[in-house]
Amino acid sequence: MTQKVRQIIIHGVTEEGGRFRPSDWAERLAGVMASFRPPGAAGNHLTYSPYVVPVLLEGERCVVxxxxxxxxxxxxxxxxxxxxxxxxxKTSERQA
Structure with missing residues (x-):
């Protein structure tokens, strides 16, 4: 049985409803966090951490x-x- 993992989704929308800028904010944030990986995991500077991933959800830039x-x-x-x-x-939670 696979254990569900709690995730926080950071949405590219402010609490006031405005779109967050710059448009590549999600990739920038995930890029800063790229070095954080599971113990023993190989990684290089060209991949995102599995813990902080930029995604597009329903047309909205987000970071999971x-x-x-x-x-x-x-x-x-x-x-x-x-x-x-x-x-x-805005943030939300989900189980994955």
Whole structure:
């Protein structure tokens, strides 16, 4: 049986309903977090971390943040959540 993982989705829309800019914000945020990987996982600078992934959901740029990042690197988890809060971005949760 596969355990479900909690994910936080950071939406590219502000709490006031405006579109967040710049348009490549999701890729930039995921790029900054690219070095955070599962222990022993190979990685290079050309791939995103499996814990912070830019996605397009229903036509909206978003970043999906895997809650396992909290255990791996608490400061990285705090950084992405603070980014969302500081920029007043909408967030939601899901199980994957």
């Amino acid at each position: 943040v895997d809650e396992r990042l909290r255990e791996l690197e608490p400061l990285a988890w705090k950084f992405v959540l603070d980014f969302a809060r500081d920029n007043r971005l």
